[in-house]
Amino acid sequence: MQVLLEEESKTFKSKVNDFIKDYFTNKEINLRDLWKSLYKDSFISPGNSLLKNILLTEALCKQNPGIGLFLLTEFACTEIIKAFGDNDIKSSYLDKLYTGENISCFSLTEPNAGSDVTMIETTAQKKDTMWLINGHKIWASNGSICDFIITFAQTKSYKDKTGVTCFVIPTNSNNIQVLKDTPKLGVKITPSNEILIKDLEISEENQVGNIGDGIKIALSAISIGRIYCAAQAVGLLDGILNECIKHSTKRNQFGKSISEYQAIQWYIADMTKDLDAARLLLYKAVWAKENSPNEVNKLGSMAKYFSTNAAQKHSSNAVQILGGSGLLESSYVAQAYRDSKVLEIYEGTNEIQKLVISKELFQ
C-alpha cells in the first residue's frame, strides 16, 4: 500500500505516528488540547491537502476510532467556511478554528429530519438586518465542547425544500441550550448533543452562502465527510488487525499459539484483504477530489460504504479472536466493535450510500 504514497506523504505519516506515540502516553484525551497540539506541531493547517488530513485521521483513528467523529466535524466545518463563507466569516471563524481557539459543530439533523435532510423544521425569519431562529437539533457532534455551530434553517416558508439556508452561530447565548451529552453505544469520546434554539437573534452577517443554498452546502460538506468517515474505518481496521496478530501469536491453547489454527488465520486473512481494499477505495476517492471531481460523490460513498461495512464485520471477528479478553471494557477491540456500528449510520447511512452510488450511475 505504501507504494501509492509519495515520499512527502510517507514522511508526514511517519511524523504523525511519532506524535501519537508521545501524545497518547498516560494522558486523558482532551479533544481541544489534541487539536491545539496538532496545530502547534503543524499537522493541521489551512493549506493541508485532503490526503494529509486523511492520513492524519487514519492514524489517529487507529489509536482511538472515536476521535474520527471529532475530526470529521472540524474538517467539514472548515470546508464549509472556506468554500461558502464571505471574508468577514472567514476572518472571524477560520483562523480560530485552525488554532484550536474555537471548536465547531455541524448541526443539521432534527427529530423529523434524518436521512431526508430537506425535512428540517428549524425556522429563520428575517427582521430587518437580523435573523430570528427557532428550532431543535439532535445528534450534534462536538455540541457540548463547541464555540460555534454551523446550522441550517428554513428561510422561505415552513417545509419549503428550496428555502433552507446555512448560518454560523456562536454558542455563547442564553437563547441556545446545549443539552447534556447523549449517552450512546460507541464513538463516546466525541460528545453528541441535542440543541434547543429559542428566539435567537443573529445578524445577517452570520448567514453562510445565499438564501436557499443550505441543502447544497450541507450536502457538499457531507460528501467530503464521507471520505473522512472512510478514513476512520480504515484506521479502525488497521488497529484491530494489529491487535489480532499480536494476541493470536501470543495466546496458546491446546499446546500451540491460536495463530496456528486455520480458523484464526482465515479471519485475519479476510481482515487484511478488506483493509487493503478499503484503503485503495479511500485513496481513490481522495485522488478524485483533485483530479476527477465528478466522481467524488460516487467514490466517497463507495469508500464509506465498503470500509464501514468491513469495520463492522471485522471488529466482531476481532472480538471472537480475542475470546473473553476481547469483551473486556478496556480492550481496544471491544471499543472498536462498539465504534464500528455507528460508522454505518452517520454521514448518511449505508443504505443512502447505495442510493448515491446508483443515482450517480444512472443519471
Ligand SMILES: Cc1cc2nc3c(=O)[nH]c(=O)nc-3n(C[C@H](O)[C@H](O)[C@H](O)COP(=O)(O)OP(=O)(O)OC[C@H]3O[C@@H](n4cnc5c(N)ncnc54)[C@H](O)[C@@H]3O)c2cc1C
Ligand atoms: C453518533 C452520531 C453522530 C452524529 N453526528 C451528527 C452531526 O454531527 N451532525 C448532524 O447533523 N447529524 C449527525 N448525526 C445524525 C446522522 O447523520 C443521522 O443519524 C443519519 O443521517 C440517519 O438519520 P436517522 O438516524 O434519522 O435515521 P433514518 O433516516 O430514520 O433512517 C432509519 C433507517 O431507514 C433507512 N432509510 C431511510 N431512508 C431510506 C431510503 N430512502 N432508502 C432506503 N433506506 C432508507 C436508513 O438507511 C436507516 O436504516 C449523527 C448520528 C449519530 C448516531
